[in-house]
Amino acid sequence: MLGENLDLPIFSIEKLAIATHNFNIANKLGEGEFGSVYKGKFPDGQEIVVKRLYKSSGQGSEEFKNEVVIISKLQHRNLVKLVGC
Numbered sequence: 459m460l461g462e463n464l465d466l467p468i469f470s471i472e473k474l475a476i477a478t479h480n481f482n483i484a485n486k487l488g489e490g491e492f493g494s495v496y497k498g499k500f501p502d503g504q505e506i507v508v509k510r511l512y513k514s515s516g517q518g519s520e521e522f523k524n525e526v527v528i529i530s531k532l533q534h535r536n537l538v539k540l541v542g543c
């Protein structure tokens with residue numbers, strides 16, 4: 459699995475649904491090529507942004523995986539950190 463290969467925490471869909479109030483429209487920040495983007499908060503207070511894929515198969519998902527791999531390796535004070543997938 460992608461997250462295991464990258465040594466990233468893997469979040470269940472339930473945990474992300476709770477954090478985003480079930481992907482509520484009020485939490486929606488925008489849309490990208492691969493999916494919708496939501497703001498959320500974990501129970502410990504950590505604020506997160508969740509990107510939810512439109513589909514889990516096909517060419518788009520390969521591109522999305524490449525994006526995740528690259529973002530997981532980036533670290534900069536002006537970039538948000540990938541905390542899991």
Ligand SMILES: Nc1ncnc2c1ncn2[C@@H]1O[C@H](COP(=O)(O)OP(=O)(O)OP(=O)(O)O)[C@@H](O)[C@H]1O
Nearest residue numbers: 487488489490491492493494495496507509525538
């Ligand atoms: N960390 C974030 N904080 C606030 N808003 C965000 C964040 N990430 C994404 N967004 C919002 O979600 C929108 C879509 O982001 P996303 O990264 O999916 O798309 P993109 O980079 O515009 O396109 P692509 O899907 O081609 O990468 C952005 O235009 C922005 O409005």
